[in-house]
């Protein structure tokens with residue numbers, strides 16, 4: 485028997501995934517120090533949001549799409565995002581980091597463009613617009629405009645990518661053209677708000693918040709998760725994670741509308757992390773059983789214990805939000821620390837599930853994928 489050949493794509497996936505995990509760890513470490521924990525001096529203290537959204541999630545989403553389209557050039561997207569993230573960690577110039585980020589985003593736009601030519605579907609258009617938001621976020625960061633102008637584009641990248649992926653699955657329940665048009669209208673509000681934020685950050689954030697709220701309501705109303713939540717096992721786990729995440733997106737939309745994402749507002753941290761932690765991390769927990777086998781070819785063993793980090797995430801985000809809104813600084817600080825520990829628990833359990841899945845495969849017993 486010959487040992488398995490290490491292909492170039494496997495090597496790229498391994499390197500990019502390692503950089504993504506390092507970006508997650510450093511990003512959270514920076515976040516903890518920014519909220520008041522004394523935990524040494526992490527690298528890149530000013531790049532918390534950028535490194536988590538484009539460094540960590542940009543790499544993961546780029547990898548997922550490169551695997552899906554299967555064209556060699558598509559791997560440039562996760563490679564550039566991972567390169568940019570490594571550059572931030574190593575302290576290379578902002579111009580080089582921005583160039584890599586812009587390139588990675590442009591290649592992702594190209595991936596969706598190529599997919600749309602073969603299959604002109606709304607969901608590809610929605611995800612493609614999300615990729616354009618990535619590019620605009622990188623350009624905004626390079627221009628050195630305020631966080632208030634950058635955040636709506638960072639969030640639009642994630643909200644549109646996730647909404648597009650869910651629309652892709654919603655085809656299974658035959659979404660009508662009128663229903664799709666409602667999603668496109670909601671997304672247009674997100675894009676208009678993010679654009680306005682360049683000139684008038686507060687007004688732009690309020691409009692983008694309305695868009696996020698409309699996207700959340702659309703997802704709650706039409707996602708297949710509402711039907712599958714009662715099916716039991718892994719299906720109930722995934723659908724519950726999705727529905728809880730949509731709830732956070734709706735809360736976040738309202739907080740953006742009320743606070744206008746003003747950094748001095750009591751709701752600022754809550755407005756950010758109901759979206760980036762409550763919504764986005766719930767989506768990651770929901771999709772992990774599908775994404776991990778698709779990216780790595782490894783089996784993933786679902787166990788009921790995965791509910792523990794999912795529920796802890798909801799509770800600890802709620803704790804932090806209450807701390808933010810009522811000015812209870814210890815509650816906010818502890819909420820943030822528990823957010824971080826919950827994510828660490830989830831990562832440890834994912835590794836455990838993959839190891840168990842591999843062992844079961846080796847011993848010929850069935851693994852849930």
Ligand code: HEM
Pocket residue numbers: 512514515516518519530531532533534536537631635638747752753756757760761764820821823824
């Ligand atoms: C335990 C986890 C986290 C902690 C402790 C944390 C902490 C923080 C803090 C303290 C701020 C500044 C808020 C303020 O000035 O009031 C911030 C901003 C931000 N966070 Fe987080 N965060 C965490 C997770 C995340 C995640 C997972 C994401 C993205 C997926 C994210 C994205 C952002 C963004 C985009 C900003 C605004 C831009 C910036 O300040 O860099 N955060 N975070």
